[in-house]
Amino acid sequence: MTRYPQTSPATTPLPAGFRAHTGSAGLREDGDDVVVVVNDGPAPASSAVFTRSLFAGPSVVLSRANAASGRARGLVVVAKNANVATGEQGMANAREVLDRAAASVGVPPEDLLIASTGVIGRQYPMDLLRTHLDGLAGAGFTADARAVAGAMMTTDTHPKTAVREMTTTTGATAQVVGVAKGVGMIEPDMATMIAVIFTDAAVEPGVLDAAFRAAVDDTFNCLSVDTDTSTSDTAIAFASGVAGEVAEAELREALTAVCLDLTRQLARDGEGATKLLTVEVTGARDRDQAKRVAKAILNSPLVKTAVHGADPNWGRVAMAIGKCSDDTDIDPERVTIVFGDLETYPAFPGEAELERLTEIMRAEEVTIAVDLGVTGRGPGGAADGSANDSAGDAAGGSCTVYGCDLTREYIAINADYTT
């Protein structure tokens, strides 16, 4: 598959047409905790997807309504408090945050989105937020994408940004810049943690929405750190229109590249993670089956701990495939399991191969490729090369998912502190 570089340069300007402020309202002990981004472009367009959680909080409820127009003009992010399971008071607080931010930046409140991340079940500290938001009118809107990503962090160890360039239909250059935060409670369903993508291309809302949903489906929705789905998952794309039009295929490719770059960064920086774990499943009946099996492997605590310890225990991958017991068309005798470039099943590795497998598992990135043999292979024969299909392959029956190892540090982060 194509290996996209993971980019987090020191400074990352936002595309033309956007201005951003980050500041400290006092929710975080140290550092910025509030973000406000405004789209001043001539052709504002937006697309947004949200968590399917039954316990989605007021931020998701309000943003879902305000995003429906496809013309949202900006975003407020509050870090360290998810404002979830907070009842009517939580909803009133979210509305007030949106209203005050909107008044300060001169955008109608119904054109602003809001995202919150942090502890569940606590009310916003409204006194702190009121003071901060009312001062926004006189604040500088000079933050770059890296500052935006940094102010959104919870247990992230570094800000996550990604950049790709596009060429417009008139030959000019347009940018796609993405920011994301993640690291725990991550198994996105319709969307993901918080990810925001900015582009100065001119795009109709419907085109942006279709391209963004396709990109999210192949990237953030193929990510799992710990099988827990956030109540606050939000992924948003904004286009300003400053740079001019780009072809739809160019837009899709750039959006997918930025989202995949961020997805891999989020997986690698999963809570406590020391390794990026990629699972590629091919030869499935359809993409749903491929994704189900890939997720069963990616989320197995026994596979994740084996990857962490570089334990050449490939049998645990067989176990994880076996859990998909409703997929009765999967025949163990047609399955192949490959770690890196080493086939472990049905090759039945000897001592030398187990040593080689340990080496493969010691790397910072471990890739497990499974061909289910349900489609596309002769009975008992060798794989036809489909195990090397890229993530973006349009063929049905394959899926690539992204996660990480399970470590003592994950336990420490989540048992020893309220996060």
Place this chain on the structure above:
Amino acid sequence: MTRYPQTSPATTPLPAGFRAHTGSAGLREDGDDVVVVVNDGPAPASSAVFTRSLFAGPSVVLSRANAASGRARGLVVVAKNANVATGEQGMANAREVLDRAAASVGVPPEDLLIASTGVIGRQYPMDLLRTHLDGLAGAGFTADARAVAGAMMTTDTHPKTAVREMTTTTGATAQVVGVAKGVGMIEPDMATMIAVIFTDAAVEPGVLDAAFRAAVDDTFNCLSVDTDTSTSDTAIAFASGVAGEVAEAELREALTAVCLDLTRQLARDGEGATKLLTVEVTGARDRDQAKRVAKAILNSPLVKTAVHGADPNWGRVAMAIGKCSDDTDIDPERVTIVFGDLETYPAFPGEAELERLTEIMRAEEVTIAVDLGVTGRGPGGAADGSANDSAGDAAGGSCTVYGCDLTREYIAINADYTT
């Protein structure tokens, strides 16, 4: 709910009609690793349920066939090697183990069952097993249930046995004695790890089968240590008939009590566990929905780590409920969440209650009770007491599940050694 005592007395005789041998074939560095139990009773009956894993090994395949008669007469257990994902050689080896054991104990091989547990993807050390099994004819068959449980262990920290008495229809006493091993790769689906229940009651196979499946469904199938489903799960009940007939209700109650006792021991001894976590869900549309939500809470790594660290982070339970996003009849405004005897949602605990919650979570057993409010409650009103229903309550819409906390030691056990 009824709190069954957890019994693992120093010696635990098998019921009348059974004889057992445990011995060391050399698969384990230290201690017994082979078990052979024979049912010599006048009315042998059996019932067995197995893993639904697609990668079920030859032990499960052979036992499933031999158990179909309802008249299996004995069992061979091999510890430290699961004999799974081992191809045709693995199947030939399993047949040979059964044949040699059957010849030594004088039982037709088609009346013997076999269970294996341990590493996946390695062939049995057949030289060691041949030598051991051929010597069985002259060996003592004097092992008690505790020795049987001990010889089956993998990473278990102690042997697990449970005993209940029944009264026969003529007023005599009959026994139910259970043994089990477990601890990792545990989320039974149709069955569980390895559990074997012995009774000297006289029971028709059909009656035993119905009673055993009902007991397994409420106990082993409500257990999860780590969401990973073993390829080797096997639960078997044998009846010898020596003690005479018991009423069906008496049998069901005793079987369920023994299975629940073992289930709680297995959860408490989950790999790395320091606590027993029990989740009781009531007020659901039906038992399936109750179990789905209960498992989502029980299996959430963020809930499990919060329980481990006694972090009063009840919002993670709301998150876990929210993951069941296809259950659109669950309305967060009708849900209640109770830890021990403390309501946390929608009560919105203050600082004093959070301290009390920390105390509750510090106990060796933590019980989380959730009423979904889908049935049986007035809108927004208090629970009608259904949150205190026992696990055995026949009412639809409730389910109790058993698990444990997630600790650094789970990582150590599964990352640092091949298990």
